[in-house]
Amino acid sequence: MISSVSGAEVAIEVHDxxxxxxxxxxLQGIDVSVRCGEVFALLGPNGAGxxxxxxxxxxxxxxxxxxxxxxxxxxxxxxxSLRQRIGIVLQSSGIYSQITPREALRHWAGFYPHPRDAEExxxxxxxxxxxxxxxxxxxxxxxxxxxxxxxxxxxxxxxxLDEPTTGFDPEARRTAWETIRSLQVLGKTIxxxxxxxxxxxxxxxxxxxxxxxxxxxxGPPRDLGVGAAHYRVAYRDASGETVERQTDDPTRLLHExxxxxxxxxxxxxxxxxxxxxxxxxxLELTADA
Amino acid sequence: xxxxxxxxxxxxxxxxxxxxxxxxxxxxNFALPLLFLAAGGAILHGNQQQLNLLVPAIGGxxxxxxxxxxxxxxxxxxxxxGVLKRIRGTPLPTSCYFGGVAxxxxxxxxxxxxxxxxxxxFVFGLSWPPxxxxxxxxxxxxxxxxxxxxxxxxxxxxxxxxxxxYVNAIFLPVLFISFFAFDSKSAPGFVHxxxxxxxxxxxxxGLSGAMVSGSGxxxxxxxxxxxxxxxxxxxxxxxxxxxxxxxxx
Numbered sequence: 001m002i003s004s005v006s007g008a009e010v011a012i013e014v015h016d017x018x019x020x021x022x023x024x025x026x027l028q029g030i031d032v033s034v035r036c037g038e039v040f041a042l043l044g045p046n047g048a049g050x051x052x053x054x055x056x057x058x059x060x061x062x063x064x065x066x067x068x069x070x071x072x073x074x075x076x077x078x079x080x081s082l083r084q085r086i087g088i089v090l091q092s093s094g095i096y097s098q099i100t101p102r103e104a105l106r107h108w109a110g111f112y113p114h115p116r117d118a119e120e121x122x123x124x125x126x127x128x129x130x131x132x133x134x135x136x137x138x139x140x141x142x143x144x145x146x147x148x149x150x151x152x153x154x155x156x157x158x159x160x161l162d163e164p165t166t167g168f169d170p171e172a173r174r175t176a177w178e179t180i181r182s183l184q185v186l187g188k189t190i191x192x193x194x195x196x197x198x199x200x201x202x203x204x205x206x207x208x209x210x211x212x213x214x215x216x217x218x219g220p221p222r223d224l225g226v227g228a229a230h231y232r233v234a235y236r237d238a239s240g241e242t243v244e245r246q247t248d249d250p251t252r253l254l255h256e257x258x259x260x261x262x263x264x265x266x267x268x269x270x271x272x273x274x275x276x277x278x279x280x281x282x283l284e285l286t287a288d289a
Numbered sequence: 290x291x292x293x294x295x296x297x298x299x300x301x302x303x304x305x306x307x308x309x310x311x312x313x314x315x316x317x318n319f320a321l322p323l324l325f326l327a328a329g330g331a332i333l334h335g336n337q338q339q340l341n342l343l344v345p346a347i348g349g350x351x352x353x354x355x356x357x358x359x360x361x362x363x364x365x366x367x368x369x370x371g372v373l374k375r376i377r378g379t380p381l382p383t384s385c386y387f388g389g390v391a392x393x394x395x396x397x398x399x400x401x402x403x404x405x406x407x408x409x410x411f412v413f414g415l416s417w418p419p420x421x422x423x424x425x426x427x428x429x430x431x432x433x434x435x436x437x438x439x440x441x442x443x444x445x446x447x448x449x450x451x452x453x454x455y456v457n458a459i460f461l462p463v464l465f466i467s468f469f470a471f472d473s474k475s476a477p478g479f480v481h482x483x484x485x486x487x488x489x490x491x492x493x494x495g496l497s498g499a500m501v502s503g504s505g506x507x508x509x510x511x512x513x514x515x516x517x518x519x520x521x522x523x524x525x526x527x528x529x530x531x532x533x534x535x536x537x538x
Contacts, residue, residue, distance in 0.1 A: 058378060059378075060374070060377070060378070060533075060534075080380040080382065081380075083378065083379060083380040084380045088375075088378040090371065090374060090375065090378070092371055093370075093371035093372070093374055093375040094367075094370030094371040094372045094375070095370075095372060095375070096303075096307055096372060098306075098307040098310040098311055099303070099306070099307060099310075103303075103306075107299065107303050108379065110296065110299050111296070111379045111380050111381045112379075112380060134310075150375070154379075154380075
């Protein structure tokens with residue numbers, strides 16, 4: 001069932017995915033394909049449909065229509081053979097409060113055919129010090145690390161991370177990013193959702209910007225700007241005012257501006273050309289029209 | 290199949306460990322029937338006829354509190370905390386999960402019934418139960434019936450804060466009507482009819498036969514039939530409409 005796109009195996013294939021809740025259409029035709037070994041981010045504001053998409057892929061929700069394949073399986077069938085190969089970090093989920101992280105990991109390890117070593121996973125997420133503390137005494141950040149650990153204990157090929165660092169302080173976020181990068185190095189496929197631009201930019205090989213149940217743009221964060229947003233050319237004019245102009249064709253605009261300035265015998269003070277950043281694209285695409 | 294059994298056993302062991310680590314749950318589970326027995330025993334001291342009713346009545350109450358009440362609470366709590374949703378995302382088969390949870394409840398029922406039998410034998414002047422088969426049958430059917438009704442009832446409870454109100458709104462009236470009808474021959478006919486149709490008094494009747502009179506299962510077939518109907522209803526609706534996650538809003 002796994003098809004081939006540019007030579008790489010496909011971990012997730014989604015075609016025209018739609019989800020309707022009564023009157024409300026949460027997803028209006030999502031098309032995404034995630035390659036094996038790729039870190040793919042769904043970036044969008046709250047309520048864009050990121051979690052709905054991910055929870056359909058995880059097998060929690062039924063789609064209204066469309067085609068979905070996760071590691072060659074239809075997730076709606078909830079086959080155990082698929083769940084053995086995926087790890088899930090939900091946006092929020094609890095854990096038994098009376099057991100310790102080590103006990104939880106050992107118990108969870110029993111669900112999987114080829115689990116990782118519990119001690120190794122504890123150390124990977126940085127919970128070795130808290131391994132024998134009841135989970136109800138863990139801080140929010142420590143619990144989130146336990147979420148990661150429980151998702152990793154089965155040694156999954158594909159990992160879903162739904163807003164993995166929401167509510168983290170900057171340092172904890174960077175630590176989490178390092179963990180995610182180490183998973184990428186191990187060759188894991190990662191689908192993450194986030195509403196933090198920086199997170200998508202730093203972690204993802206490719207980003208899909210989602211709004212109102214649609215994908216507005218898709219591509220590597222570095223290339224996503226091209227064709228979507230405008231280059232910004234800024235300078236200070238003779239009166240000292242900052243002028244900013246947007247263009248799809250910076251070469252032509254610069255030629256005109258510099259030509260005119262030279263003809264007038266002036267300089268363009270503080271001339272700069274800014275390539276559109278992911279942020280520009282994101283803000284432009286998700287702004288209310 | 291052996292693998293499924295092993296997974297069920299692991300879940301059961303975890304449930305037991307968590308049960309003992311939650312002292313208030315453990316205390317209420319075992320202290321409550323003892324407290325009722327002690328209070329009832331003190332009031333009815335010397336009245337063997339009444340004590341013969343008290344012991345199986347407390348036994349019936351124990352079956353209900355360890356299954357119906359305990360499971361409603363646990364499921365709503367785990368659902369609201371998101372633990373059920375997390376488990377749903379793992380390859381652990383649903384049957385193994387619920388097998389472990391149910392076995393944990395059955396263990397608590399067995400321990401409580403054991404306490405009630407011992408108290409009956411050594412404190413309240415009863416003999417050992419004359420009919421162990423009937424005891425086993427009524428505890429088993431009572432557990433299946435009231436456990437599945439507990440799971441079903443958890444569907445109706447909107448959030449954990451309101452669980453106590455919801456559970457007690459069922460548990461206490463059922464308990465009082467059943468006690469009243471079980472204890473008093475002079476209770477009005479409609480009270481007897483209601484109690485006979487609810488799933489608690491039939492358990493008390495069966496336990497009374499098993500622990501006191503030794504009248505045999507054949508004399509409580511109507512009680513078994515009522516429990517069987519409730520169990521069928523409970524099992525169907527425990528599975529249908531089971532929610533693994535908290536509805537928002």
